[in-house]
Amino acid sequence: MASSSFSVLGSDIKITGNISASEDLHVDGSIDGDIHCGSLVQGESSVVNGAIEADSARLAGTVDGSITAKTLVILKTARITGDVHYDTLTIEQGASVEGKFAQRAHGSAPARSGADAESEPKLSLAT
Incomplete structure (x- = not known):
């Protein structure tokens, strides 16, 4: 599809249950449940x-x-637990x-046998 979908849940909305959106989601309301989406604001x-x-x-x-x-x-303004x-x-x-903060393992494939693939953060310096 050429157009992007964008869903908005206003401040007067309270949802109990999980939300799944394939595209973008903007939430101002209250949600008791998990959110799975492409982009969340x-x-x-x-x-x-x-x-x-x-x-x-x-x-x-x-x-x-x-x-x-x-x-x-x-x-x-965020308060995260x-x-x-x-x-x-x-x-x-x-x-x-x-x-706790943890950098995600890149990709969905199982980790490679070498610890070097995930143990060190990636940093590049321009010269």
């Missing part, structure tokens, strides 16, 4: 009680649950996270 007044799994996530509200995202941005798994991570000064 969470508003400051939003509350999510459940796990979040997304390609990219921009979080500004309250999350009580684990977060797994390739690209994760945690804004200064749970473990965070990411490929790339940005945290604004003032954000609150209670949990």
Whole structure:
């Protein structure tokens, strides 16, 4: 499909149950359940009680649950309780996270036999 789908859950919405969206999701309301989507934007007044799994996530509200995202941005208004798994991570000064941070293993295939593939962070310097 050429057009992108974008779903918005307003601040007056409260959902009990899991949410799955193949594209983009903007949440301002309250969710008691897990979220699985392509891209998640969470508003400051939003509350999510459940796990979040997304390609990219921009979080500004309250999350009580684990977060797994390739690209994760945690804004200064975010209050997160749970473990965070990411490929790339940005945290604004003032954000609150209670949990463990872990860089995700790249790809869905099992880890290679050598520990060097996952044990060291990737860093490149321009010369």
